[in-house]
Amino acid sequence: MKTEHVNQIAAAINAVKATEVKNVYFVACGGSMASLATGDYFLNREIEIPSRVYTSNEFVHVNPPGLGEGSVVILRSHSGTTPETVAAAKFAREKGAVTIAISMEVDSPLCQEAEFTVHYNYKDGSDAIDGETGVYYSLIFGILNAVSPNEKYERVLNQLNNLETLFESNRKLTYDRAFQFGSEYKRDKLIYTMGSGAYYHQAYSFTSCLLMEMLWIHSNAIHSGEYFHGPFEATDFDVPFLIIKGEGATRPLDERAINFAQKFSKKVEVVDVAELDYTGIDEDLKEYFGPALAGVVLRQYADGLAEHTGHPLSVRRYMWKMEY
Amino acid sequence: MKTEHVNQIAAAINAVKATEVKNVYFVACGGSMASLATGDYFLNREIEIPSRVYTSNEFVHVNPPGLGEGSVVILRSHSGTTPETVAAAKFAREKGAVTIAISMEVDSPLCQEAEFTVHYNYKDGSDAIDGETGVYYSLIFGILNAVSPNEKYERVLNQLNNLETLFESNRKLTYDRAFQFGSEYKRDKLIYTMGSGAYYHQAYSFTSCLLMEMLWIHSNAIHSGEYFHGPFEATDFDVPFLIIKGEGATRPLDERAINFAQKFSKKVEVVDVAELDYTGIDEDLKEYFGPALAGVVLRQYADGLAEHTGHPLSVRRYMWKMEY
Incomplete structure (x- = not known):
């Protein structure tokens, strides 16, 4: 550093x-x-x-x-x-x-x-x-x-030096799927996102900044635990979901939401954070690094949508263009 | 009591x-x-x-x-x-x-x-x-x-005895508009909600339980302050918003969001909580009672949608019907 x-x-x-x-x-x-x-x-x-x-x-x-x-x-x-x-x-x-x-x-x-x-x-x-x-x-x-x-936090601080390598390896690992997602979902005008724990905020960011702001695709970041208490009734065979399957304490919440969504929608994309590359990261620290890796991977899913919709992520109609 | x-x-x-x-x-x-x-x-x-x-x-x-x-x-x-x-x-x-x-x-x-x-x-x-x-x-x-x-809290506790009368008067006050909303928005498959402060949670509830769960209408509860940091780019002339104009500290956030949304969408419904009936409530306690009154009024907007879409609020396709 x-x-x-x-x-x-x-x-x-x-x-x-x-x-x-x-x-x-x-x-x-x-x-x-x-x-x-x-x-x-x-x-x-x-x-x-x-x-x-x-x-x-x-x-x-x-x-x-x-x-x-x-x-x-x-x-x-x-x-x-x-x-x-x-x-x-x-x-x-x-x-x-x-x-x-x-x-x-x-x-x-x-x-x-x-x-x-x-x-x-x-x-x-x-x-x-x-x-x-x-x-x-x-x-x-x-x-x-x-x-x-806590020595655990010291290990996190040390292992942050692996971020550069991990960002690169995980970009490579998920590149094909992210762009395939862009191709498959390019005609969708609404894509729900889901997540829990620290990953809920990744879903929120993807919904607010990438889908709604940069791609003008309607969305809502649903908490995986909240899904069953209202939002799941909006699920149907043609309603798309991008769900983050987190690495950490709340993973069981995501698994439950994925199981349900996959039963009733044909358009469920799962980003499984546990399947990413964690080379150089201790097993017990994965839950801290997972959200960081998820962010980089999700960005690529937005790149895939941009590529296949022909709508660059840089386009805005209001932001920076007027007083508001 | x-x-x-x-x-x-x-x-x-x-x-x-x-x-x-x-x-x-x-x-x-x-x-x-x-x-x-x-x-x-x-x-x-x-x-x-x-x-x-x-x-x-x-x-x-x-x-x-x-x-x-x-x-x-x-x-x-x-x-x-x-x-x-x-x-x-x-x-x-x-x-x-x-x-x-x-x-x-x-x-x-x-x-x-x-x-x-x-x-x-x-x-x-x-x-x-x-x-x-x-x-x-x-x-x-x-x-x-x-x-x-604090004597203020004691006054709130006393004035809660007015709730019954206020629920009734505010239902009457907003009935026509709520059912008119149902008629005007009945063909919309997506309706965004917005609010801030305590009213954000009213928006969340309306989105999750009334629109998505009971009416199968897509939605997202956007915080009025967050609107300008991503979601507002999804605004267009035909994108509907139901916005709560709160009575209380964060009202300026709602006003700003309403001003913008009304400029670029032709479908902005504003529920102004300050215009409701507060008979028997002290001026300085209105911000506590506003969210309670808003809940009752919003329910009527859902009734209006149910009436005009022919989709009763009691219908479910998954909830209570299966294990999940």
């Missing part, structure tokens, strides 16, 4: 260490919020310190009474310019919280408003350890290790 | 009072989870005690380290038979949490597994104060008043 990232992350973790942490808020919008939510999932699964995810604008308007000294607020925006998130950073900092901004732009408004900056490299040829996942995982597992030291 | 409800609620609140509460978990599935989430929203908006909502099966599989003595776990199932929620009650109680079951069936498995039972009357001609909303609000604002006494 590049020295500047090491130093930025260390500074943020030291600030957390120096605080008697009463709660952690993860605050961002859209895909950035979904990415942060993976950290919320890990915190909530590993330690007792309460945490909560907010979309930035709601965070400011709700103004939770728990926010103040002793709060750690982690914010994220790819460009660092998302106005709601910039406002949330200012708001949280004024309340006395430790504020940590994550962005690819170190000079962005978000990084200026927050007390600490953790920036990541993006599409500049850097190793994955310096990219968004490597840097974010380093921060989260660094915080976990600071507040509740 | 009937004496049995008063006593059940008092017993549950006394147990909470006798506990040094470190966290509150709201655990249920589907529409019951969405109903509980309103309580989570109020707790998080009013006091510092951390709370979190779980779909029941994920709660058990994730097994959060924060769960144990000092936890209050509130569970809910209409029939009291939802297997995942019954299992969650058993699990939480074994961990030493204070468990409170909410159901219409006092003899149900859920009420047997939980330490405390708060039951409500359902479609038996009882006053709304003894129904699901009256009883749940009495519990939540009773807990708030117990852990953080």
Whole structure:
């Protein structure tokens, strides 16, 4: 990892260490919020310190009474310019919280408003350890290790050095199927996604940012456990589902949803995260790495749809084109 | 309120009072989870005690380290038979949490597994104060008043006696529009819903239980603040939205989403909760009562769709008909 990232992350973790942490808020919008939510999932699964995810604008308007000294607020925006998130950073900092901004732009408004900056490299040829996942995982597992030291977290931090190789190998492993999916589902105007645990947020991101935003395909990210309490009645032979079969504690929820969906729909695509390549990752750490690998693999499914629909992922009709 | 409800609620609140509460978990599935989430929203908006909502099966599989003595776990199932929620009650109680079951069936498995039972009357001609909303609000604002006494909460508890009249007057107020909506949207195979704050959970419930489950209409409950970070790109002149314009802190988020959606879709239905009848409710308490009134009004919109599609809300193809 590049020295500047090491130093930025260390500074943020030291600030957390120096605080008697009463709660952690993860605050961002859209895909950035979904990415942060993976950290919320890990915190909530590993330690007792309460945490909560907010979309930035709601965070400011709700103004939770728990926010103040002793709060750690982690914010994220790819460009660092998302106005709601910039406002949330200012708001949280004024309340006395430790504020940590994550962005690819170190000079962005978000990084200026927050007390600490953790920036990541993006599409500049850097190793994955310096990219968004490597840097974010380093921060989260660094915080976990600071507040509740555990050799397991140290192994996660070490094994993050395998990310680059694993991203590459898993892209190769799933390339053919992802583009085949694009061909088979290219005429579908609606594709549901499903997942549970940390993978729910991958489903949310795929639904909101890839299907709805970039491909103009209708969607809803259904939690695998919630599927049976309403949404499953919308299942029919021609209703498509992309289901993430997670690696980790909530896998049984996904298996149950897949079994049902496959019985009544002819269009069920399963992305089995346990079948991915985990070379260099200890068996007991797979559940931490699974969500990171799933993200890279799912992106390729969107590439497959873009290829076969002829609708590039870069096209927008509203975003960045007008005031809203 | 009937004496049995008063006593059940008092017993549950006394147990909470006798506990040094470190966290509150709201655990249920589907529409019951969405109903509980309103309580989570109020707790998080009013006091510092951390709370979190779980779909029941994920709660058990994730097994959060924060769960144990000092936890209050509130569970809910209409029939009291939802297997995942019954299992969650058993699990939480074994961990030493204070468990409170909410159901219409006092003899149900859920009420047997939980330490405390708060039951409500359902479609038996009882006053709304003894129904699901009256009883749940009495519990939540009773807990708030117990852990953080405030005359405001006492006024909420008193004014809950107006629920019956308000449900009736607001049903009348919105009847024509709800059935007109049913006529205008009856050919739509997809209707998005939107909301924020406590109303997000009303949107979720409408999407999962009314549109997808009962009417087989595709949907996604979009958070008004998240709309601009992906989902809004799926907006087009013929894409329908049912948007809740909330009464409370996050109303500006809804207003912004409505302004945008109305610009680019010809099918935007706005349910403005501020325009409902609040006779007998103090101005500063409207934000607490709004979600309760919205639920009753939205149900009527589903009735309108059922009437004009000829698809009764009671029809199912999978639920209760097979093992899953």
